[in-house]
Amino acid sequence: MDFKGFDHPGSSGGDGTRSVKVMIAGGFGTGKTTMVRSVSDIRPLTTEETLTQASVGVDHLIGVTDKTETTVSLDFGKIRLNDELVLYLFGTPGQERFWFLWNGLFKGALGAVVLVDTRRLASSFRAIEEMERQDVPFVIALNIFPDSPEHPVDEIRDALDISPDIPVVAFDARDRHSSRDVLAVLISHLKEHSAVVALESR
């Protein structure tokens, strides 16, 4: 696969379309592959393998007991958000034993969506730390399952220990419109973020 043209801060095509690389990150089984699948305009590339004994006792399967597959390398999808913007979506693997892949995956990424399952908040802590470490601006997307507890957003924000300017939105990863809305929130956040960075660097 040719990933040329993804260098920061996104590349412009001859027709004025801007291509931007966006990461879909989050803990194990939070719905990253589901989101890339639901929102992509093209048939997404996924690299799923059957869950093996290697994950027993390592990954917390509460709430995802019917899960049979896990991403071993990446998910890849593409969506045209509007006339000017095409997003290339890179879903990360959730299992800790594949996290060594993350450094390479983030190269050239302009922003990220961090998926959180509110039944297992802690599973996304490491993903949030990783965004902060790699200095990738992100939004939090709460993937709501039928038995998800209803916590006020402020409590979730406190539990995740994120700054007040980071958007937190609830969504359904299986739903194309809902997933698309999350990407639109990310793009507005990136616009605000780059305005703040521009002001700070004056």
Ligand SMILES: Nc1nc2c(ncn2[C@@H]2O[C@H](COP(=O)(O)OP(=O)(O)OP(=O)(O)O)[C@@H](O)[C@H]2O)c(=O)[nH]1
């Ligand atoms: N009810 C419900 N089930 C969901 C939702 N999103 C995902 N699922 C299910 O939850 C499981 C986990 O989804 P995946 O998309 O594989 O999660 P992932 O984050 O890619 O997982 P890893 O790659 O293993 O980290 C699957 O069995 C999905 O069918 C949702 O919004 N609601």
Ligand SMILES: [Mg+2]
């Ligand atoms: Mg996956």
